[in-house]
Amino acid sequence: MAKHLPRKAEVVVVGGGVVGLSIAGFLAEGGREVVLLDAGGPAGSTANAGSLHVQMQSRFLRMYPEQVPALESGLHLYPKAVDFWHDLERKLNADFGMKMTGGLMVAETEDQLDFLRRKAARERALGLDSEILERSDLDRVAPYIGPAVIGAELCANEGKLNPLQANAAIRGWAQSCGVAIHDGVHVAALSPQGSGFIVETGGGKVHADQVVIAAAYGSRTLLEPFGYELAIEAEPLHVNITERAAPFIGHLVQHAERPITLKQFASGHVVIGGGWPANLGSERGFPTVELASIIGNATLAQHIVPTVSNLHIIRTWAGVNTPTDGKGILGPVEGVPGLFAAIPGDAGYTLGPLCASLVAECVLGKKPAEDIGPYSPARFRTPAAARPKADAHLSAL
Amino acid sequence: MPSDKAADRPITDPEGSTIALSSANAGRAGARTEIAFEGAPVPARIGESLASALAGAGHLVTRNTARGSERGVFCGMGVCRDCLVDIGERRNIRACMTRVEPGMVVIRAGGESPPRQPTNGSTFRQLDSVQVDHPDVFVIGAGPAGLSAALSARLAGARVLLADERAKPGGQYFKQSSAGAPIDAQQEEGRRLIDRAIEAGVEIWSDTLVWGGFEPLDFAVNRAGGILVVRPRTAVYAGGAYEKPWPVPGWTLPGVMTTGAAQTMWRSDRRVAGKRILIAGNGPLNLQLASELIAGGAEVVAVVESAPPPRSFMNAARMALNAPGLVVQGLRYLASCRRAGVPVYYASHVGEIAQTASGLKVQVAGAQERSLVADIVCLGYGFLPSNELLRAMGARCSYDSGAGHAVVERNGECETSIAGLFAIGDCTGLNGARVALAEGTLAGEAAARHAGFSTSGTHSVRKASASLRRHRRFQKALWSVYWPSVKTAPTSDDTIICRCEEVSRGAVLSALEEGYRAAGSIKQRTRLGMGHCQGRYCGTILSALLEHRGHQVDDQSGFAPRFPVKPIPIGCLALDPAE
Known part of the structure; x- marks a missing residue:
């Protein structure tokens, strides 16, 4: 970790999760002098459960049916994002603990299975490797799935990794590329100055030519002064971790109707999460969990995979997801030259490194490998708001 | 008497799993019985702790770690989880918190088999x-x-x-x-x-x-x-x-346990693990254990006390004034050590423990430097x-x-x-x-x-x-008398400081080198504190290390406290209590 906050930097990246670290690394590789500022504490990537999501999550389809078109429009990015993780692991010569065993979404009723049939058909049309398994197939492919399940959708593109290993490796790589990482530095505000920006932090001001905001739900307040109202919100979610066991759950497991993700890391721990609520716990400094989520989430897990009932939960924690309007918020912030947003949205960890590379290409003045036009922050620009006057904004602080 | 009532209840363990107990198996506490451990018969008494029965029969190794190291009873009170065993279909059960039942089939925990299908309750409930x-x-x-x-x-x-x-x-x-x-x-x-x-x-x-x-x-x-x-x-x-950890090389070896663990085996179950016992630490509990074990016929090799010999008349007087009974008790413990010829080495501490063919070789450091050999080493360095x-x-x-x-x-x-x-x-x-x-x-x-x-x-x-x-x-006066000459254990870089996840001090120092500072991020980088005991021992070792290196340490800087505060089996969450 760099010791003293510099007064100037070519690029400041706000946010040290998987997105910010990756962007910072790519920019440093591209020859930029990069300072990364992270508020520290538990956040999206540092409290992530390591699912590599590709198929549409039933949770989002249920909660936000109006967002399905947006979700589908970006679905082609998901398998590419998983491939990108593979490429990154090879490029860094690291071990992310990746396992590409596919993801199962299980059904308990004919209705649920029909829903999965329709979903799989749409996903296949959009290029995903999704198929429906009947119970007899499950007995062969996933014998650990309990008798309550009558069938499932198997999406071969899905998998899992160990975020502890991945985060550490990506951070080490970014540092070795020359990124100056400053932990525990909260960015209070951004304001334009000349052709660049003043980044106001708890530890002083940094002048930057370019700024990339990769601060997940924290991005919203940073972009407000520029006339943007991002439709994002912090979504604290519950996670249970069990003790180690010999490998017995291969897939990333979800449910057609109930919120759950269930998987076993290469380390043997079973991680159970997938959408049970938690509290932001802002007064405590870290998100806190709810009893209802411990009971509901863990017993749902043993309902689907009965053998987990013999495992002890050794820890619970809450991570914070950053859902958007169904797709990412990526690229130049229109009307504010030098400012970029990098918020991958739902399944942000899966999409993180790929989205980071796309935004990094924009910052470096290159054409991104994917058309990121559809993900432009412009859709959140408020018509009335104008770019704030630098002096007025600073004096208000 | 309450103990009889306790024996009549269905036996459960504190995490809430019910141990199947047929009426044929029901017996009175203290009655002799037999259990199986690793396929061999072990004589035991109904109602004593499984840890006591196993240690009494010379079985000091109860589990294997993920890296294949052997572990045994350490805390003896349900905290460290180094005495985990598998009992029947139930995995990772604390031997020290489980009472012996006739016919128990016990193996070391840490085997490679996946969990078995449960026999009851796999329902979803809210x-x-x-x-x-x-x-x-x-x-x-x-x-x-x-x-x-x-x-x-x-x-x-x-x-x-x-x-x-x-x-x-x-x-x-x-x-x-x-x-x-x-x-x-x-x-x-x-x-x-x-x-x-x-x-x-x-x-x-x-x-x-x-x-x-x-x-x-x-x-x-x-x-x-x-x-x-x-x-x-x-x-x-x-x-x-x-008990506070005393992380010296060898402190994870089977046979090394806390003073409290050895005392529980003796006071509750009249069991002494091993023959030659060395007791080391800081405070009056160590002398009490020595005096109890001497009375029980054990060979106490020595008591190694990190405080200097008591000298301050003022503190002794203050103690005697406020609790004369406790002072007399303390003098009695000391006298029984003297009578039995058990040396008390003051201003000295355990510097290193190694397994040798003749037993655990203990390097005593400080004022009375020497090398001693024992079967059991009790560490009681405060709480x-x-x-x-x-x-x-x-x-x-x-x-x-x-x-x-x-x-x-x-x-x-x-x-x-x-x-x-x-x-x-x-x-x-x-x-x-x-x-x-x-x-x-x-x-x-x-x-x-x-x-x-x-x-x-x-x-x-x-x-x-x-x-x-x-x-x-x-x-206040007591702890002035027992003011230790050395406050932190001489931990080497390859000493395991997280017993559960087997993280060495060196691994933590590397994380500090890489720029990780907060306890939470060091935990994520190294897995320190992510195991069964939930950071109870390594948390305080890490805080001391950070403080020693000049980092800010306060009530918020340790591991964030998490539920459950002790591990719980998922199966219990779906069921109501059986009474």
């Missing part, structure tokens, strides 16, 4: 179907503090539930015999207090784990194979303490408060840098920053059983009053206040 109990006052922990709080609140008229993780009430200080009559005045005092609480109408729930606390005052409780919620008007937390539940509930704390742990803030009535939640005894600091008893009387009465019962500064409350003042003075 919180709203969980039973709720509404006592007036809920007391957690049935040691001296909790027992006296429960009695005091009950005498004020409140309906009192007293929950404890162990098989019998009494806690570490009053720990009761698993069978038979009390062995000495200390156990007898405990038995009388337990009887008084029962006679007064305190409902005692043994084998009960309180693993979570949620707003406003809902406690998640595993008991008799299931879960329930306890929603009292007020609650008193009396979680006690556990840490068990305040995890309080911290996880958000009770305000401060950080005691000298002691190396967070201290829960309390007002004059022992109430924490959470309204209606009281905290007493060693979980709030480390002042011993007399202070715990007095605080219990005061806090129990206050908890009943806050729950709506009229109390009127009774005689016992005034007596408790006076006792509290006197024994706090005694403790």
Whole structure:
């Protein structure tokens, strides 16, 4: 970790999760002098459960049916994002603990299975490797799935990794590329100055030519002064971790109707999460969990995979997801030259490194490998708001 | 006698799994029986702890770690989880917290087999179907503090539930015999207090784990194979303490255990593990254990005390003035060591332990440097408060840098920053059983009053206040006498500091080199504190390391406290308690 906050930097990246670290690394590789500022504490990537999501999550389809078109429009990015993780692991010569065993979404009723049939058909049309398994197939492919399940959708593109290993490796790589990482530095505000920006932090001001905001739900307040109202919100979610066991759950497991993700890391721990609520716990400094989520989430897990009932939960924690309007918020912030947003949205960890590379290409003045036009922050620009006057904004602080 | 009642109940372990017990197997506590360990028969007594039975038969290795190292009983009180065994289909069960039942089939934990299919309960359930109990006052922990709080609140008229993780009430200080009559005045005092609480109408729930606390005052409780919620008007937390780690090379070897673990085997089960025993640490408990084991016929190799020999007349006088009985007791322990020819090496400490063909070779460092050999090494280097539940509930704390742990803030009535939640005894600091008893009387009465019962500064409350003042003075003088010459263990870079995840000090230093600073991020980088014991030992070692290196350490800088405060089997969450 760099010791003293510099007064100037070519690029400041706000946010040290998987997105910010990756962007910072790519920019440093591209020859930029990069300072990364992270508020520290538990956040999206540092409290992530390591699912590599590709198929549409039933949770989002249920909660936000109006967002399905947006979700589908970006679905082609998901398998590419998983491939990108593979490429990154090879490029860094690291071990992310990746396992590409596919993801199962299980059904308990004919209705649920029909829903999965329709979903799989749409996903296949959009290029995903999704198929429906009947119970007899499950007995062969996933014998650990309990008798309550009558069938499932198997999406071969899905998998899992160990975020502890991945985060550490990506951070080490970014540092070795020359990124100056400053932990525990909260960015209070951004304001334009000349052709660049003043980044106001708890530890002083940094002048930057370019700024990339990769601060997940924290991005919203940073972009407000520029006339943007991002439709994002912090979504604290519950996670249970069990003790180690010999490998017995291969897939990333979800449910057609109930919120759950269930998987076993290469380390043997079973991680159970997938959408049970938690509290932001802002007064405590870290998100806190709810009893209802411990009971509901863990017993749902043993309902689907009965053998987990013999495992002890050794820890619970809450991570914070950053859902958007169904797709990412990526690229130049229109009307504010030098400012970029990098918020991958739902399944942000899966999409993180790929989205980071796309935004990094924009910052470096290159054409991104994917058309990121559809993900432009412009859709959140408020018509009335104008770019704030630098002096007025600073004096208000 | 309460012990007989306990023996008649279906046997469960405190995490809440029910051990199948057919009527053919039912037997009286203390009766001889046989169990199987790793395929070989082991003689045992019904009702004694499985850890005692195994150690008594010379089985010191109970589990294998993920890296293949051997481990055995360490804390002896359900904290470290190094004594995990598999019993039948149940995995990772604490031998030290499990009572022997005839026909138990036990193997070392840590095998490679995946968990087996459960025989019961794999249903989905939600919180709203969980039973709720509404006592007036809920007391957690049935040691001296909790027992006296429960009695005091009950005498004020409140309906009192007293929950404890162990098989019998009494806690570490009053720990009761698993069978038979009390062995000495200390156990007898405990038995009388337990009887008084029962006679007064305190409902005692043994084998009960309180693993979570949620707003406003809902406690998640595993008991008799299931879960329930306890929603009292007020609650008193009396979680006690556990031994401070002494992380020297070799401290994870089987046969190295805490002083408390060896004492529990002796006091509760009349078992001595091994023949030659070396006792090392800081404080009077080590001398007490030595004197008890000598009386039991064990060969105590030496007592290694890190404080210098007692010299200060002033402190001795202050101790004698405030608690003459305790001083006499201490002198008796010392005299019994002298009579048995057991050397006491002052201003000395354990520097390293190694396994050799002839036993555990202990390098003693400090004023009386030497090398000793023993079968069992007991380490008793002070205590840490068990305040995890309080911290996880958000009770305000401060950080005691000298002691190396967070201290829960309390007002004059022992109430924490959470309204209606009281905290007493060693979980709030480390002042011993007399202070715990007095605080219990005061806090129990206050908890009943806050729950709506009229109390009127009774005689016992005034007596408790006076006792509290006197024994706090005694403790201050005691720990001046026992001021250690060395405060931190000589940890080498390859010493394991996280017993569960097998993380070395060197790995933590590397993480610091890489720029990780916060306890939470060091945990994520190294897996330090991610294991079964949930960072109870390595957390304080890390704090000391960070402080030593000039980093800011405070009550917020350790690992974030998490639920469950002890591991719980998922299966229990779907079931109601079996009673």
